[in-house]
Amino acid sequence: MIEFLRTIWRREAFYPSYLIGIWINPSFIIRRGLIDGLREISPFLQNGKLLDIGCGSKPYEELFKVEEYCGIDIEVSGHNHASSKVDKFYDGKVIPYSNEDFDHVFSSEVFEHVFNIDELLSETNRVLKPGGKFAFTCPFVWDEHEQPYDFARYTSFAIEHMLTKHGFKLIKLKKSTGYIETVMQMLSVYLYQNVLPKNNYIRIILTPLVVSPINILGLILKFILPKNDNFYHNNIVLAEKEFSE
Secondary structure, three states: OHHHHHHHHHHHHHOOOOOOHHHHOOOHHHHHHHHHHHHHHHHHOOOOEEEEEOOOOOOOHHHOOOOEEEEEEEOOOOOOOOOOOOOEEEOOOOOOOOOOOEEEEEEEOOHHHOOOHHHHHHHHHHHEEEEEEEEEEEEOOOOOOOOOOOOOOOOHHHHHHHHHHOOEEEEEEEEOOOHHHHHHHHHHHHHHHHOOOOOHHHHHHHHHHHHHHHHHHHHHHHHHOOOOOOOOOEEEEEEEEOOOO
């Protein structure tokens, strides 16, 4: 029974549902926006060979119907690799694969942990075939996490500039949440992290009482209040490696 509940919790962490996740997941709004955005761009990364940069446990592998799904990660980071499914560790500088080895490259919630982002984007271009798709997500608004390996936040304008600089053409950039949803999400996480008791059993009881009303109110207010997407959680990006002339 305990293992069954753990499986549900892990699932709801990355694929939060309106039936369960909205009640128990203090990061429901950001995670729901993230998975909805990934489901929109994943159809562009199907078939062939895909590289997942910073793969961890490969939580989004099922979204990509490819012949080969490879994952790399850095060995020393802000999280342990107890549940990771890493195929190759890399040194944070050179991706351990050949030139133009992949049809697609994917990365989620990794770039904020990369200090040398220009080197990573250059390497990504190197291992991707011309015309290959490059999809990634990275936060614009979120608290510091996996300290001390948290280095940056990127605006939509910075992302387009970096992609162009490294030989990619931006196809689509979606902001995962709007202003009021982002505000309510940060309130939910603040209360969960700083107000609820640290005792795990008490937190399990109180989380639905404290978190779910904020989650629900945030989703309602987004339909009532004026729309503004200048303050948002995640950039969800689809790009393409340009052909060399």
